[in-house]
Each structure stands twice: as C-alpha cells, then as structure tokens.
Amino acid sequence: MGSRKKTISAIIGLVIFLTILHLLFVTYDHPLVWFELHLGSPERRHDQTTNEAKNWSQVQQIQMARRERLRQGCAAVGYKQRFVIQNLDRSTLKKFSRIHVIPELKAIYCPIPKVASTSWRRLLLRATKNDASEPVVHSKRVFPKLSSFPLQDARRILKTYTTFFFVRNPYSRVLSAYKNKLLSEDIKVREELERWYKQHDPQEVKNMNSSDHFTFKQFVKHYIESDAKNPHWEDMMELCYPCEIDYDFIGHLETLKDDSDYLIDLLNIPDGVIFPNEVKPQTNSSQGDTLQMFYSQLANGQYRDLSFSQGLARDALLFGYDTPESIKRV
Template sequence: MPPSRAAGARSGSAGAPGSTGRRGSTVLPSVLTFLVIVASGGLLLLIERGMLNGLETPPPRRADRGPEPARRDQAAVDTESQILQEIRNRTIRTVCGQKNMPHSVWSLSPQQRKTLLQHLLVNDQHRFLYCYVPKVACSNWKRVLKVLTGALESVDVNVKMDHRSDLVFLSSMKPEEIRFRLKHYFKFMFVREPMERLLSAYRNKFGEIEAYQKKYGVEIVRRYRKGRAKEASAGDDVTFTEFVHYLLDEDAERMNEHWMPVYNLCQPCAIPYDFIGSYESLERDAEFVLQRVGAPDHVRFPARQTWYKPVTTETLHYYLCSLPQKLLRELLPKYILDFSLFTYPLPNTTAKFCRH
C-alpha cells in the first residue's frame, strides 16, 4: 500500500455531531466506549494481525542515506508512523460510518460547513488543501504556503504573520470550485494532544495577548469568580479552572478557533484526508507532506522560534492535577473525538498519579 493511501482517512461518510450545553454530549455511550477501546488497544491489534505488511514509507526529499545504524533507527520510526496512520484511518472509517453521521461537506449544517471551509487553505499550483488548526504549528504552515506562492521570499523572513493576507481559503470559492478541489487535491491536517493544545491556548491568549484578555478574560472573570476580586480584573489573571468552567458552558461549534475541538474545525468525517500529521512528530510529518505535494527542495518547514515555550509533560500534569476532578470529567467529553480519532490516550489524573 503506498504511503499516500495508508495515510488517508478514506471514509465516504461525513459530519460532526453537534455539541451542546455544559453537561450534554451527543456522542452515544456505545460509540464512546468503542473509541476508547480503539485508542488504547488498536496498536496491539494491528500488530497481532499483521495489517502493516506491504506499507511503504516515502524516502526523504534530500538524498542523504546516512550510516547503517541511523537508517535502521529511521526505519523503526517510519514503521511507528505508519502504524499510527493506519490506526487513525480505521478508527475514522468506523466512526464516520455510523448512520447518524452526515455523508459529505454538503450534509453538514450551515454553521459546521462555514467553520470547515474557513479553515481549509488552498494551493492550486501544488494541488493541495490544508486544514489549519490553531496551536498546531499553523502559523509556520501559513509561512510555507506564502513561500510557495511567492508572497514570502523565505520562511525565515522576520515579519509578523498576517493570518489572512496572501492566503486562499476554500470558503472564498464557488460550490463547483469547492467540489473539484475536494475531489482532486491532496488534503492534509495536523493534530496535537487535546489537553496540551488547550493549555497552550490558555497560556498564550490569557498570559500574553491583551485583545483576548479584554474580549474573553474579563467576561470569564465576571461569570466564574466570586467576591470583590473580580471587580479589579483586567482579564489577565484568568485561572485555568475558570477557563475550564467557561469551556464547559460553551457550544463546541461556536467556540473560538483556538480552543474549538479539532473535530469541529476540520471535520475528518466530511473530508477524506490523505494525511493526518502529528505535532509530536512535526518535522518528519511536515517533510513527508512537502515531498508529497512536490514542493521545491529549497522550501522547508520552519524551525521553532527561540522564544517558543513548549508545554512540557510536567507542566500539563501540574495544570490538569490542579483542576477539580469533577470539572475534568465534564471537560473530556467535549474533546473525546479528538482523543479517540487521533489516538491520544485520555489523561491520567487519579489521586495517586497527581501526588507524584
């Protein structure tokens, strides 16, 4: 099986179940159970049944074979990547085959379709669609797109990223133009561990961005903080617990894109993505995509900026363990499809785990 096929979520089904209210979840318990089983046991099942025979891994665009031990190490990494892609593919096909799922982009609700098309970036020269997900290296991907079109000379040009100019969105096109590109273009997206992405958005937007502090922070404090402390808040001191309270009361389909579930942003049932890359293997997966779309060799994925502050395992552990267990139990269902479809294990926040 060629890599582009192995990497694809080849489902003809579509749709996003709506997400409503604080305690509501439209995902059926049986489906939830299935998803958790797949995410936790799918890897062993695939290995046992030998479903990876014949899968190939694309060679790097730059012909550097390297020493023999390095090649063996790379082969192990490539096999792991193919396993992950195959698990995702099978999970997505099964879940998206449920009868309650719409069957195409045009079966989505107007709100769902609007969100999706506004997040699909188009490159006609190299015939691909990229669904961007905030807090999953989307700024760097937008730089790559601008270099491919000549709007930027290099990904290293030191300019503030304009997230709208010199980019083509699928939402700007006519229905027949949309249909053609959905059918014939290479389609890809990148995902990240859901709680890590959420924490990254919280720290960035409420710790550094004044516009978010004023627009969202002040309102969050007003709603969820008791006593006189809320009166003096400028929205720059929102606690993670207050942020989670806010998320629980938000409709997933109308959230800000920085904390909207990836499922709602990119609709992996409605779009048969050819490749779903991971933030955890960003450089390797980005290289594969650039090779697959035929990008010139001088176009590379940008290195992370020196000022970038990653969310470490220890940091995520600290924030999740600081949450009341009841809040976390209510939060996870909002992101359960992100966990399950993209094979991320649910976080362990038991009392014993959190004591360490």
C-alpha cells in the same frame, strides 16, 4: 582499418567509464548514491541534516491507521455517511471558511491554532514563492479559502487536491491556548473572557483588576460551559470537519518532523524548502511536568467535566489520543 578504429574508440570509452565509476566509488561509497543525490529519491529529498533514508512505508502505515480510526470515530459520533464532495451545497461550503486552498501545489490545508500552523503557513508561502514575513504569515488572507470558490470548483478541488491537517493531544492544546493567550496577556482574549464571566458568573470577576491573570481553573470553566469557543481552543473537529472532508493526510504534532517531511515529498515542494528540524514550542504545554503543574489545580469534579466535555472527548476519540500519563486520575 575502420574496424581497428572502432575497437580503439571502444577501449577508450571503456577506460573513461571505468575511471568515472572508480571516482564515484571513492567519493560516494557507491555509485547509486550519486544518482540518488543528483536525480532525486523520495527517501532522500529534503533531509539535509542527516542524509539518512526515510522509511516512508512506516509513515504510510501510520496514516492508514489514523484514517481508519477517524472513520470509526466519525461513525461513533453519529456520522453515518461521511464526506460531502458529491452532495456539497452552498450552506455546507460556508462552513469551510478556515480551510486554505493552495492552487500552485494542488493542496488543501486546514490550519489548527496551537498545532504548528504558523510554521506550516510559512513553509507553504515559501514553497509558492510568496512573502513569508510575520505580518503576511498571520494575515487572514494568506491563501484563498475553500468557502470562497464557486460550488462546482469547490467540488473539483476537494476531489483532486491533496488534503491535510495537523492535530495534537487535546489536553496539551487546551493548556497551550491558555498559556499563550491568557498568561501572555492577549488583550482581546482577556476581554472576551471578561465579557463571558460578567454575563454568566459576575461574582467570579467582581474583584479582579486589570493586572490579575485569569486562572487555569477559570479558563477551564469557560472552556466547558461556553457555547462559542475562540478558534485557539475550539474543537479540532469543528475547525476542520474531518467527518465531512476526506482528508488524505492527518499529521500529529507529536510526530511533526516525520509527518512534515513526508508531506513535503507528497506535495512535490521544491528542494530547499524544508520544515525546521525543531519547531520551538512557545508554551512547553506537551511536557509532563508542565501539564501536571496546571491540571493539578483542577478539582476532581472539574477535571472530570473537562475530560467528558463534548469537544475534548470527541477530539480524543477521533484522533486516537489518551489522557497524558502525568495528569491521569483514578
């Protein structure tokens, strides 16, 4: 009798299982899809717009190439011994005053102006359940800075946290800074250039009035000759020190969505916190026709001086960027 009951129970259980399996096939085409959707899959998390599996192996291969290029570039510009974790001292740590530490995610992020830094700060604030309103996103106190930690803690953080930053083609970044800060009449930046010109080339601004824009040629002259650059166009190397910090991930603005989606998985950022499908560019400074419109204003000599300037040339070398096709000259 007991054996018969066990047999009946087993048959009922099998029928229920097959019924559920049939429903999964009907609803999801394949039962494994249900498990991926509900239990999570590194290839599917955070892609709410297409539900297409991401090929993270391709992103990882690209990262290996970017990091190797950076290693070779650092050696080429004179860094014989990279990375400062073991030999980190207080004077070196002070340089890292722009680098954000996000303890909740065990992450270090170095924001570079004009490279989706606002979008990434907003995402990190949401991921850590902080206020992500405009005033907070643009505050200098969004996250603690690496330079504010005791030396031993800073060493531990550099050794154990995931480190990342994003870069872009230096030619388009220079133009983006000009359009965003000088064509849009950022008063502080305008006054900064006025002071520099009055000290170094007063004749250039002698007849300018408050309604006149600085031209792109004038801006490039300041960029080439000024010893102290505004962070919005400061060399990317000088902002994030990639020859001294061993970054785990180097994102590119040109592959922003894929790089960001991968990082969101890597940092275990909660579901529902996603990077926008499209980050609307404020200045369209990566577009070929926009680049050509402005760079064509430069005489050959100034264009050459810009291309061979230490900051732009070094950033291009370290991060693998060529001169955009639309502005190349023979």
